[in-house]
Amino acid sequence: MTTAVESRSPGSTRAPLRVAVLGCGSVGSQVVRLLLEQADDLAARVGAPLELAGVAVRRLDARRDVEVPPELLTTDAQGLVTSGVDLVVEVIGGIEPARGLILTALESGASVVTANKALLAEDGATLYEAADKFGRDLYYEAAVAGAIPILRPLRESLAGDRVRRVLGIVNGTTNFILDRMDTSGAGFTESLEEAQALGYAEADPTADVEGFDAAAKAAILASLAFHTRVVAADVHREGISDVSAADVASAREMGCVVKLLAICDLTDGPDGPAVSARVHPAMIPRSHPLASVRGAYNAVFVESDAAGQLMFYGPGAGGSPTASAVLGDLVTVARNRLADVRGPGESAYADLPVQPIGQARTRYHVSVDVDDRAGVLAVVAQAFAEHGVSIQTVRQEGRGDDAQLVVVSHAASDADLQATVETLRAMPEVRDVSSVMRVEGAEAE
Structure with a gap:
């Protein structure tokens, strides 16, 4: 044999x-x-x-x-x-x-x-x-982002630095779908069918479009970046199946693009440092480096104290690209074998708590369908104020006897933003909260 x-x-x-x-x-x-x-x-x-x-x-x-x-x-x-x-x-x-x-x-x-x-x-x-x-x-370099060398830089090259954030597009299927929705104006279903026809999506795309694949990768990235054991169950996960063409169009009007992001943060929790790991669709400014990642490509953006901002980009899946990462690891472990040494093992000394999604700080883009009459805007603004969420911008569009308010908040805890949305949904003046999406990126903090 x-x-x-x-x-x-x-x-x-x-x-x-x-x-x-x-x-x-x-x-x-x-x-x-x-x-x-x-x-x-x-x-x-x-x-x-x-x-x-x-x-x-x-x-x-x-x-x-x-x-x-x-x-x-x-x-x-x-x-x-x-x-x-x-x-x-x-x-x-x-x-x-x-x-x-x-x-x-x-x-x-x-x-x-x-x-x-x-x-x-x-x-x-x-x-x-x-x-x-x-x-x-x-x-296991090939476990995240295919051919892109990201795990070894986190594990070795940045071992003397303190990583603060890892922000990445780590699933090529969802990036292709969202990119097509952005460039063609197509809806989710149509874009998914195109991805399947081209071989970018499986016949059962659940693992990709519902964020399971990206959540597993986020757990690995957070574990390495923050020297803490993070498992997939620790990662807050939302997929892209509810992202609509209207969401993508609204992002475009804001100068943003919608991406499924894996976001791993080193945060200051109420009891000291903590880790936050989440996967969800978000709007990011088109000026952000990740906004230009097109098609089925992946990219990971790293922020650290000494090195500053780094970005790793390339094909995130496929037989040959992934095999390239496997062979790179194979050469390394073979050399170690000959030298009778081992490479770095697990580094989990920090043992930081994983912060629940409610404590994560982000911004929200909320589309609210309301009665088109005087005083409604003030009532909606009061709902945000009651939960300590500051409004950055409001845009109103009239549509006969109703109107749509598009509200973008300043950064607040996710729990406060969720509570605000629930309050809006219970108000008699609000006909529907038609869209809720987080806003991320350097210009969105």
């Missing part, structure tokens, strides 16, 4: 490192392709040849994007990871059997590279503890 990926590079006399790949879908097949096609370069960069010991799959006869030598394929993933391999690449996805296989690989002495955001966001602590117990590496 073993195929040697031999190096012809001069001076390569070390014994090969044996690599097992778990999964051969769009990412796994590209990992195999790169291992085979770039064997010489990888051996020169690592300092030893890499030997592809096997590729674990569910079905031997399944169609694959890349032709894999049949002698490499096996349905016995458990046997593969316990066969004495040095390095394991896990690109199966999901919680099980991926978790069990990773833990077995670590216990068997292999270092692990994974792209499994869902598992890391749900139970990363268990994986870290196993890697530490057995003295092996656990790397």
